[in-house]
Amino acid sequence: METSILNLPNPTQFAVPLFVGLVLLELVYGFKTKRTKFEAKDTFTSMFMGLGSTVVGALTATFVISLSYWVWSNYGLFDFGAALWVFVLAFVLDDLAYYWIHRMGHRMRWMWAAHVIHHSSQHYNLTTALRQTWTGSLTPGILFKMPIFLLGIEPAIVFFAAGINLIYQFWIHTEAIDKMPRWFEYIFNTPSHHRVHHANNPRYLDANYAGVFMIWDRMFGTFIPEEKEEPCRYGLVTDLGTFNPLRVAFHEWIGIVKDIWSAKSWRDRVLFLIAPPGWTPDRSRMTSDMIREAWLARQEKSAKKPEPSEASLPEKTVPAE
Amino acid sequence: MDFVSLLGSLIAIVMLALAAWKMFPATEPLSPERIRRNIARYSPEIEAKALDTMDILLSNDKKSAICLFADHPEWVAITKALGDRVVVRFYQDRNSLSIEDHGDAVIIGQSDFTFPRFTVMIAEETKKKLLKLKPVSET
Numbered sequence: 105m106e107t108s109i110l111n112l113p114n115p116t117q118f119a120v121p122l123f124v125g126l127v128l129l130e131l132v133y134g135f136k137t138k139r140t141k142f143e144a145k146d147t148f149t150s151m152f153m154g155l156g157s158t159v160v161g162a163l164t165a166t167f168v169i170s171l172s173y174w175v176w177s178n179y180g181l182f183d184f185g186a187a188l189w190v191f192v193l194a195f196v197l198d199d200l201a202y203y204w205i206h207r208m209g210h211r212m213r214w215m216w217a218a219h220v221i222h223h224s225s226q227h228y229n230l231t232t233a234l235r236q237t238w239t240g241s242l243t244p245g246i247l248f249k250m251p252i253f254l255l256g257i258e259p260a261i262v263f264f265a266a267g268i269n270l271i272y273q274f275w276i277h278t279e280a281i282d283k284m285p286r287w288f289e290y291i292f293n294t295p296s297h298h299r300v301h302h303a304n305n306p307r308y309l310d311a312n313y314a315g316v317f318m319i320w321d322r323m324f325g326t327f328i329p330e331e332k333e334e335p336c337r338y339g340l341v342t343d344l345g346t347f348n349p350l351r352v353a354f355h356e357w358i359g360i361v362k363d364i365w366s367a368k369s370w371r372d373r374v375l376f377l378i379a380p381p382g383w384t385p386d387r388s389r390m391t392s393d394m395i396r397e398a399w400l401a402r403q404e405k406s407a408k409k410p411e412p413s414e415a416s417l418p419e420k421t422v423p424a425e
Numbered sequence: 426m427d428f429v430s431l432l433g434s435l436i437a438i439v440m441l442a443l444a445a446w447k448m449f450p451a452t453e454p455l456s457p458e459r460i461r462r463n464i465a466r467y468s469p470e471i472e473a474k475a476l477d478t479m480d481i482l483l484s485n486d487k488k489s490a491i492c493l494f495a496d497h498p499e500w501v502a503i504t505k506a507l508g509d510r511v512v513v514r515f516y517q518d519r520n521s522l523s524i525e526d527h528g529d530a531v532i533i534g535q536s537d538f539t540f541p542r543f544t545v546m547i548a549e550e551t552k553k554k555l556l557k558l559k560p561v562s563e564t
Contacts, residue, residue, distance in 0.1 A: 151441060
């Protein structure tokens with residue numbers, strides 16, 4: 105297997121000025137039309153988390169790159185080279201890997217501890233796209249990309265594709281765009297689909313994990329469309345009461361350590377790490393599945409009542425705060 | 426990432442946050458209606474009657490409140506404005522909350538890393554009501 109490292113640029117570095125320009129544009133657009141909302145401290149926190157993520161990413165890159173190249177050069181099945189079609193294949197396979205990393209990022213608490221940062225804003229604008237984790241390298245996420253290296257695609261090509269993928273996902277973090285043309289909505293991830301992903305309405309939980317191609321969610325049964333009658337409310341099911349970047353970055357890790365420390369058995373210790381977020385042995389907290397079940401039960405109950413009082417109306421009528 | 430691009434990024438972040446502060450000021454105070462709506466959103470299991478009859482102890486700056494439930498004396502909810510949004514915590518055991526008297530203010534604390542303790546300035550009458558909840562640790 106070829107061991108010389110392909111020297112490709114990091115696309116996200118070139119995109120940073122574009123990101124800043126587009127955030128500024130969205131600010132002005134929101135100011136003029138009131139269609140997008142910002143909050144100063146939230147904006148600062150989101151962008152500061154993005155900067156921190158870049159710094160940490162640079163510090164941990166050597167380990168990730170070395171591991172990937174070691175797998176590719178020792179165990180790669182084929183040598184695909186660096187033709188254009190290999191880049192296209194890498195992009196599609198990397199996006200498929202992203203789907204599963206992202207899905208596990210919501211369904212396994214260990215990976216959620218890193219990913220929760222991205223969902224911790226109650227706002228949804230372009231700065232939310234930059235609210236990225238500092239602790240991604242502490243999770244087993246990279247393992248999901250190993251099959252691509254084992255297949256024989258050089259890691260540099262996969263990382264280049266991942267950079268393009270990340271840039272694509274920037275523009276979908278906005279309320280300024282309603283819906284794209286129907287064919288586009290069918291194939292690609294869009295602002296509408298991704299708003300659902302960031303929503304904490306019980307109806308929308310754990311949906312739309314796609315990076316670029318929405319077809320993965322349609323294939324694997326996790327697609328939920330945005331409904332006009334149920335506007336998205338953004339954030340966590342239990343929102344953070346702070347803008348402090350350190351608390352934002354590490355709160356779930358602290359929660360895991362506390363839970364493991366006070367766990368009564370090794371089974372519980374392991375489950376606190378690999379079970380879905382919210383899992384507890386005594387069901388004293390709620391997982392997203394439990395939240396959805398409770399919501400459905402309330403919906404059924406309120407549908408049976410002849411004349412519900414205002415406070416017990418179906419939750420879709422509760423406006424976003 | 427070199428030092429210059431790090432510094433440039435920091436300056437850009439501060440400038441954009443300042444622009445957001447200027448263009449989108451968070452001015453809406455907490456009102457009883459807003460508090461009820463948010464507690465209902467966070468804890469939909471609380472019945473409407475309990476929300477309608479709860480006692481809302483609002484801080485002077487109207488940025489935080491402690492809510493007591495007449496029919497459930499052991500329940501307590503805290504609400505806090507975080508920028509232009511509202512964050513809520515609801516406890517079925519009032520002992521989950523610590524309340525410290527600090528003269529003009531009280532400090533509300535809880536064992537929750539995601540919701541650090543905070544200071545509220547409240548009217549004397551409200552403070553008395555609040556301090557009745559728990560044994561006070563005078564400072």
